[in-house]
Amino acid sequence: MTDPIYQTDALIAEDIEAYLEQHQNKSMLRFITCGSVDDGKSTLIGRLLYDSKMIFEDQLAALENDSRRVGTQGQDIDFALLVDGLAAEREQGITIDVAYRFFATEKRKFIVADCPGHEQYTRNMVTGASTADCAVILIDARKGVLVQTRRHSFLCQQLGIRNLVLAVNKMDLIDYDETKFNAIVSDYAKFAESIGIESFNAVPISGLAGDNITSRSDNTDWYGGPVLIDLLETMQISNTASQKKPFRMPIQWVNRPNLDFRGFSGLIASGTVKPGDELRSLPSGKTSTVKSVVTMDGELNEAVAGQSITITLEEEIDCSRGDVLATADDPPEVADQFESTIVWMDDEPLVVGRGYWLKLGTQMVSVTIAEPKYEIDVNTMEHLASQTLNLNQIGVCEITTDRRIVFDPYTENRALGGFILIDKITNHTVGAGMLHFSLRRSQNVHWQPTDITRDHHAFMKNQTPRVLWFTGLSGSGKSTIANEVEKKLALMNRHTFLLDGDNVRHGLNKDLGFTESDRIENIRRIGEVAKLMTDAGLIVLTAFISPFRADRQLVRDMIDGGEFIEIHVDTPLEIAEARDVKGLYKKAREGKLKNFTGIDSPYEPPESPEIRVNTVEMTPEEAADHIIAKILPLK
Structure with a gap:
């Protein structure tokens, strides 16, 4: 007869295995919370973690102790303390750095980035938004649409985030007033339209009280839309959308474990690939046919955006790190002069004409930046004359790389349209940018080969x-x-x-x-x-x-x-x-x-x-x- 203890252990092991398998097959949504200072971003994330039961007992005990120490406005738990991990953040009651947290529901896994609201930490917000599929823009129901609401919304639009949720928070502090909620949504809608945001979902919530976050609130019986977690569980994620686009894979390294195998490894940025597909290697432009798609688990019949793979080709062509494999009949562009939007992220201002490193995908080139065409005032959306860019400023600039690079416009492909700028001396990341299009003159000027070398x-x-x-x-x-x-x-x-x-x-x-x-x-x-x-x-x-x-x-x-x-x-x-x-x-x-x-x-x-x-x-x-x-x- 089997010992009951061992039977119990076996059952627990089976439950754990089933749980892991269940979560392994779920889709993953990356989203950010942003907005002005003290709009309740950290509290909202803490509430999501708490309601999704992603807090261990010892964490909960420590949280309750910390909450009693700092005071919680009549509540037992200060949910913001789950996210504000830096000592300076807890002391000041603000978010300084980007805090990443993981949680899961029955339908989906999530990675959420809590972005700082202060203007001086805008560069941190850009970092968090760069990989997000969705942005939850929080508004304090007492204050309405503020400068930072506009700033962060504009940045999200520029960074290509198309899934936006307007979370009007602290509804409990205005007695769940429907009229005030509608006025805030109307005010935001006018601004959103002016910067090109085509649609968004608005939800009245209270992060502290839990209204309309994971379950419908009786306090807002006038609201008929979905609660916040329903929106997050059902919205489209970038990998799904990317699979419908032409195939793109920046080559990270040439995989040559032995003389009998030569493949090209990388993360698929968009599209799908399978044996028999004709691919083009850029910038050389040479074509070949896919022989096999290989992973650590063996060969695949098809691979999709978001997977890391190795591709072997029927006809050997010269490819190396920094090149891009793409659909043969719909390749990306190749150029060395561009118009771009740049978010400056360094304390030292942009030096026009100075050489910086530009990293785009797996490509690393030297770049010079012309005097900005204009700086964008994110508060008024005005185009201002500017000779340089200072910390957190955003400008439209023409840039020139020292050699031709492979790219797609950022609006079409974030992986091949988004770049960072690195100072050559300090190796600090000083800026982030989005490529709009190549300049016509870069396509009209070609290097003329000569016979005498x-x-x-x-x-x-x-x-x-x-x-x-x-x-x-x-x-x-x-x-x-x-x-x-x-x-x-x-x-x-x-x-x-x-x-x-x-x-x-x-x-x-x-x-x-x-x-x-x-x-x-x-x-x-x-x-x-x-x-x-x-x-x-x-x-x-x-x-x-x-x-x-x-x-x-x-x-x-x-x-x-x-x-x-x-x-x-x-x-x-x-x-x-x-x-x-x-x-x-x-x-x-x-x-x-x-x-x-x-x-x-x-x-x-x-x-x-x-x-x-x-x-x-x-x-x-x-x-x-x-x-x-x-x-x-x-x-």
């Missing part, structure tokens, strides 16, 4: 091209040392050209001043000229202050690997100022010369240059000999 040019000159980039303060001796180096190279029968900062400003860059943006453009143009000269096989010497690391990095990224040599002419400011050959420091000290490097404009010295010369310890000729010795051999 850059390798042939270098072979004819019997040398390897180089860019010797001299950087340092004004008066450090850059031009003098660069001139000495060029003379020595000429005696060695090397083909060179010297680009000097002052000389270039007499012609090519005579239209540029000395503001930060003009300095960036000055260096960008010089970088392009230096690149063309290396294509001609020349050894290029440049003598420019080039004060910003990011701009020197921009030029380094333009030049073929190993050909860019940064030379820091390291001279202390007091020594350079004492020389003051051109009298520029004196004018800068007197206020007659603005934006002068070292005085009222910063100089960022190289952190790890290929060559460093100290002009206090070396004569120009000794410095030139040191540099020549470092760059040999030249072939």
